Amino acid sequence: MANTSSARKKATQDVARAARNKAARSQMRTAVRSAVETIDAKKDQPTAMSAFKKAMSALHQAVTKGVMKKRTASRKISRLNARLKKTA
DSSP: OOOSHHHHHHHHHHHHHHHHHHHHHHHHHHHHHHHHHHHHTTOOHHHHHHHHHHHHHHHHHHHHTTSSOHHHHHHHHHHHHHHHHHHO
16 A cells, blocks of 8 residues: 555556556457458458558557557567468
8 A cells, every 4th residue: 555645646647557558458459369360261352451451550559659669569560461471
């Protein structure tokens, strides 16, 4: 339990920040999972490309919001793109 008012405020801020990060991370993971499922289902190319673009955008947003590091996002995008090219 926080003893000082500043520690109490910091604890409140931590809870709010954790909730915001969790929401951003969840949105990013959902987009990536959707893209992987669409690509692996071998659906038509435009649908897969659209899902890939949404996932790429979500990954970039996660980097902007500080949820993920830039190189991690880049690596995930690269792997998704390789997966997309393999099915084409």
